Amino acid sequence: MPSLLSNRLTKWALGPVAALVDQRISRHTAGLRGEITELRRKQHGVSMLLDRTGRGQHRMPTPEQIDTLVREVRAVTDAGERARRNVTVAYRNVVALEALGVGRMAGGTSNVCGKLATVPLLARPQGEEHGAPGGLDVLEIGTLHGLFAAALMRMLHRTGIEATLTIVDPLAGSQLQPGTSDYEEPTGTPVREDVVRANLALGGGRPGTGARIRQGFSEDPKVRAEVSDRKYGVIVVDGDHSFEGVRADLEWVELIAAPGGVVVLDDYGDGRWPGVKEALDKHLAGGDSRLTMVGRVATSAFLRAR
Numbered sequence: 001m002p003s004l005l006s007n008r009l010t011k012w013a014l015g016p017v018a019a020l021v022d023q024r025i026s027r028h029t030a031g032l033r034g035e036i037t038e039l040r041r042k043q044h045g046v047s048m049l050l051d052r053t054g055r056g057q058h059r060m061p062t063p064e065q066i067d068t069l070v071r072e073v074r075a076v077t078d079a080g081e082r083a084r085r086n087v088t089v090a091y092r093n094v095v096a097l098e099a100l101g102v103g104r105m106a107g108g109t110s111n112v113c114g115k116l117a118t119v120p121l122l123a124r125p126q127g128e129e130h131g132a133p134g135g136l137d138v139l140e141i142g143t144l145h146g147l148f149a150a151a152l153m154r155m156l157h158r159t160g161i162e163a164t165l166t167i168v169d170p171l172a173g174s175q176l177q178p179g180t181s182d183y184e185e186p187t188g189t190p191v192r193e194d195v196v197r198a199n200l201a202l203g204g205g206r207p208g209t210g211a212r213i214r215q216g217f218s219e220d221p222k223v224r225a226e227v228s229d230r231k232y233g234v235i236v237v238d239g240d241h242s243f244e245g246v247r248a249d250l251e252w253v254e255l256i257a258a259p260g261g262v263v264v265l266d267d268y269g270d271g272r273w274p275g276v277k278e279a280l281d282k283h284l285a286g287g288d289s290r291l292t293m294v295g296r297v298a299t300s301a302f303l304r305a306r
Contacts (some may be wrong), residue, residue, distance in 0.1 A: 054104075054188070057108050059091075059094060061091070061113075066091075069297070070087050072114065072298065073087060073121070073297055076118055077122055087114075090117040091113050093154055094113060094116070097147050097154075101145070101199045103187045104189075105144070105147045106148070106175075107266070110299075114298040115266070116151050119152060122262045123156065124233060124262075125233070126233045136162070136233040136234060138163045139168070139235045139256070141249055143167045143238075145199055146167070146196030146197070148238075151203065152203075153165060163234070169196075169239075170215065175191055197210070214227055217239075228252075230256075231257065233260070238266035238267075241276055244279075246265070247282070257305035260305065262304060263291060265303070266300050267300070268296060269296065280301060290305050291303040291305055292304050
């Protein structure tokens with residue numbers, strides 16, 4: 001009996017306190033729900049800008065991915081704190097150009113930003129014999145929609161390098177790659193010269209000059225003859241990803257890379273394209289190549305020509 005009375009008395013005494021706690025919990029819960037709703041609303045806009053819809057690859061890297069990328073750029077370039085600056089600026093360019101341009105940049109965020117951040121830190125202006133002082137001849141083998149080339153021109157220009165761009169690509173209306181015959185372009189944008197030129201206009205560059213675009217395959221002798229009229233200080237190899245295609249492009253690169261030039265081989269070590277790594281490793285194993293491996297950032301290999 002005393003315990004029963006005590007229990008009732010306790011409940012009666014604590015009733016107001018319990019009610020107050022319940023009210024505060026209810027208000028706090030309602031507040032949290034409101035905050036979550038607001039965060040979701042804001043996140044929706046960010047997702048529309050950066051998710052994979054209409055792009056194929058999202059542009060939402062984690063802090064850990066960016067830190068890893070910065071470490072890799074530093075290791076390849078010995079750039080110190082400039083590595084983080086370049087990675088950050090590269091990411092901003094990727095987001096801006098894909099938002100304003102037509103189509104997309106091919107590849108994941110780390111690989112795309114890694115190339116854009118690293119090339120300007122390795123590139124050496126070629127001098128008057130290859131154009132204007134501080135100039136650089138750039139060759140891109142395989143461009144898709146031209147947005148990466150536009151971003152690369154911006155990254156080079158911001159470091160004081162005036163680059164002249166040459167592009168070789170079939171521009172056949174869709175991306176041509178072994179094993180992708182039934183591939184549906186996520187952007188719905190055709191791979192054509194008019195699309196490439198529209199995107200290159202976003203990249204700035206040297207006043208009064210435009211990119212030289214040669215439609216065709218890089219192994220075509222006529223294409224090679226036309227484009228081999230100069231030595232290139234930067235060559236981005238992102239064409240045929242088969243073993244045979246990469247080997248053929250590397251053999252051509254041996255002939256047209258300027259002394260000290262930078263060669264970028266895309267998708268090196270990417271498990272989806274084993275022929276890329278196999279071709280480069282075999283090419284370098286021959287012992288008579290002008291190319292020396294500088295290092296790897298994400299899934300791109302960087303080489304220097306002697």
